[in-house]
Amino acid sequence: MVLGGGGFLGTNLSRRLLARGLRTGAFGLRCPFRADLPGLAWHAGDFRDPAALAAALPGYEIVFHLIHTTVPFSANLDAGRDLTENVAPSLRLLDLCRDLGGRRVVFISSGGTVYGAATQLPTPESAPTNPLTAYAVSKLTIEKYLALYENLHGLDYRVLRLPNPFGPYQVPTKGQGVIGALISSARKGEPMTIWGDGSVVRDYIFVDDVVDAMEAAMADASGERVFNIGSGQGRSLREVIDSVERLMGRRIDVRMTAARPLDVPKSVLDAARAEKTLGWRPKTGFEDGVRRTIAWWDSGAAERTR
Amino acid sequence: MVLGGGGFLGTNLSRRLLARGLRTGAFGLRCPFRADLPGLAWHAGDFRDPAALAAALPGYEIVFHLIHTTVPFSANLDAGRDLTENVAPSLRLLDLCRDLGGRRVVFISSGGTVYGAATQLPTPESAPTNPLTAYAVSKLTIEKYLALYENLHGLDYRVLRLPNPFGPYQVPTKGQGVIGALISSARKGEPMTIWGDGSVVRDYIFVDDVVDAMEAAMADASGERVFNIGSGQGRSLREVIDSVERLMGRRIDVRMTAARPLDVPKSVLDAARAEKTLGWRPKTGFEDGVRRTIAWWDSGAAERTR
Numbered sequence: 001m002v003l004g005g006g007g008f009l010g011t012n013l014s015r016r017l018l019a020r021g022l023r024t025g026a027f028g029l030r031c032p033f034r035a036d037l038p039g040l041a042w043h044a045g046d047f048r049d050p051a052a053l054a055a056a057l058p059g060y061e062i063v064f065h066l067i068h069t070t071v072p073f074s075a076n077l078d079a080g081r082d083l084t085e086n087v088a089p090s091l092r093l094l095d096l097c098r099d100l101g102g103r104r105v106v107f108i109s110s111g112g113t114v115y116g117a118a119t120q121l122p123t124p125e126s127a128p129t130n131p132l133t134a135y136a137v138s139k140l141t142i143e144k145y146l147a148l149y150e151n152l153h154g155l156d157y158r159v160l161r162l163p164n165p166f167g168p169y170q171v172p173t174k175g176q177g178v179i180g181a182l183i184s185s186a187r188k189g190e191p192m193t194i195w196g197d198g199s200v201v202r203d204y205i206f207v208d209d210v211v212d213a214m215e216a217a218m219a220d221a222s223g224e225r226v227f228n229i230g231s232g233q234g235r236s237l238r239e240v241i242d243s244v245e246r247l248m249g250r251r252i253d254v255r256m257t258a259a260r261p262l263d264v265p266k267s268v269l270d271a272a273r274a275e276k277t278l279g280w281r282p283k284t285g286f287e288d289g290v291r292r293t294i295a296w297w298d299s300g301a302a303e304r305t306r
Numbered sequence: 307m308v309l310g311g312g313g314f315l316g317t318n319l320s321r322r323l324l325a326r327g328l329r330t331g332a333f334g335l336r337c338p339f340r341a342d343l344p345g346l347a348w349h350a351g352d353f354r355d356p357a358a359l360a361a362a363l364p365g366y367e368i369v370f371h372l373i374h375t376t377v378p379f380s381a382n383l384d385a386g387r388d389l390t391e392n393v394a395p396s397l398r399l400l401d402l403c404r405d406l407g408g409r410r411v412v413f414i415s416s417g418g419t420v421y422g423a424a425t426q427l428p429t430p431e432s433a434p435t436n437p438l439t440a441y442a443v444s445k446l447t448i449e450k451y452l453a454l455y456e457n458l459h460g461l462d463y464r465v466l467r468l469p470n471p472f473g474p475y476q477v478p479t480k481g482q483g484v485i486g487a488l489i490s491s492a493r494k495g496e497p498m499t500i501w502g503d504g505s506v507v508r509d510y511i512f513v514d515d516v517v518d519a520m521e522a523a524m525a526d527a528s529g530e531r532v533f534n535i536g537s538g539q540g541r542s543l544r545e546v547i548d549s550v551e552r553l554m555g556r557r558i559d560v561r562m563t564a565a566r567p568l569d570v571p572k573s574v575l576d577a578a579r580a581e582k583t584l585g586w587r588p589k590t591g592f593e594d595g596v597r598r599t600i601a602w603w604d605s606g607a608a609e610r611t612r
Contacts, residue, residue: 132458137451261457
């Protein structure tokens with residue numbers, strides 16, 4: 001059961017699970033790429049609606065929790081709302097899973113934000129967590145509740161802390177996903193605005209590699225609970241823009257605006273634990289991933305949204 | 307303005323502030339020892355009621371946030387409720403303080419629970435936080451929001467992580483405060499039930515020393531934000547019972563029941579940062595504190611509750 005199965009990560013994950021022949025359900029407000037998900041049991045519902053959520057869970061052994069109603073920027077505009085819309089329903093999800101029993105929860109957390117301005121780069125899971133966004137406080141609080149529910153109720157869970165994933169099905173509707181936004185702008189010949197001068201360094205990872213990690217987290221029997229999933233490679237936004245321009249063979253009209261305090265200068269994850277414990281490592285080079293993302297846009301798939 | 311000014315810590319703090327001649331207000335559901343707080347501006351109100359809270363804050367430069375509706379045990383029975391009743395209203399408090407401006411928030415957190423089963427003893431502020439109770443998740447989440455609001459909005463704050471405080475005005479109504487409960491049971495000649503065999507080790511600190519730390523946090527101009535406040539001395543519950551019995555000159559009928567998983571075997575705080583930065587250190591020896599607590603009960607003050 002993929003909560004948020006209609007989103008970027010959820011669509012990619014659902015496709016993989018379906019390709020494996022697994023009984024796959026998805027839950028969320030919208031499922032724009034349902035045509036690409038034959039066989040998916042789609043449950044339309046609002047995560048904040050306990051009854052809708054309760055109806056979707058029975059019959060599934062693994063629950064992937066990928067829903068978050070905000071992005072870092074929007075969460076900061078109303079931290080209370082972020083808490084109410086995300087942490088409170090996540091806690092209800094844990095209560096439901098506790099009551100139903102026999103389920104693993106795989107929670108998608110944010111390696112790019114929970115550490116805040118990390119002093120150690122690449123950043124391991126053991127680094128201090130000093131969030132600069134309400135989004136990250138919510139993600140971290142849900143992680144704490146997962147650990148609490150394991151202690152109190154034996155809840156089975158894993159957490160994946162992701163950096164900046166990119167790839168097919170990432171359409172720039174929520175102001176998230178700079179690579180999809182760059183490709184989309186380039187295709188339309190429209191200008192694209194970024195915050196800051198393009199010097200911020202991020203850890204970009206191709207979505208197929210993220211889905212590999214999700215599959216590994218589904219099966220993991222180790223004593224570890226929280227895993228950074230990242231390339232370990234830092235890349236400036238300027239370099240990313242250069243790569244996309246080169247691979248598309250066209251210039252993008254990038255406009256710079258004031259940097260945001262919530263954007264730390266540099267975020268790169270140390271994924272040594274995932275490699276050691278899950279046997280996971282990224283297989284897709286950055287430019288190869290960008291190439292495959294461009295190919296997806298060129299296939300017209302983005303226009304198949306419904 | 308002391309939020310929770312009618313409680314154990316709040317009454318002690320309010321008395322001190324009034325003794326200093328400071329304009330002192332208090333907010334909360336009840337103020338049982340109001341007779342001992344002449345000059346206090348009492349605002350009866352529910353912390354979950356935004357309008358009541360908003361009405362209490364203007365005119366005060368420092369806001370002490372001491373309200374929590376649960377104790378560790380009760381919080382675990384309904385984590386969602388703990389979140390809704392404590393974290394959400396605390397976030398509204400921060401919004402109010404941001405909007406009003408010019409206020410410092412001193413938040414009372416829980417050094418005895420936010421670290422969980424710490425491997426480092428005494429435990430410093432930099433130790434990992436792995437809560438075993440929803441109470442501690444809530445406390446920790448509020449700490450994270452305070453840091454976030456400083457970053458986003460320049461909110462001025464300090465956090466004090468307390469261990470097991472004891473002293474006058476701690477009456478055993480919420481199942482919290484073993485020393486007050488022991489004294490009360492001894493005075494009534496009633497049996498007293500404890501969880502486990504009395505081997506759990508805690509860091510007990512006399513309330514006057516806690517109030518010293520609160521005053522220091524009010525004035526602190528350092529770059530530090532979070533302070534452990536503790537004696538650095540571990541004491542088993544068995545030793546505490548022995549001390550109370552000896553100092554009262556009577557036996558207490560202590561009945562043991564099954565230990566609770568939420569009670570870590572040992573919790574002792576390292577308060578070196580508070581000593582270095584706030585110039586704070588506890589002045590009251592354990593037995594001296596117990597003696598003064600017994601004297602308070604003997605004065606009949608507990609019966610003056612209204």
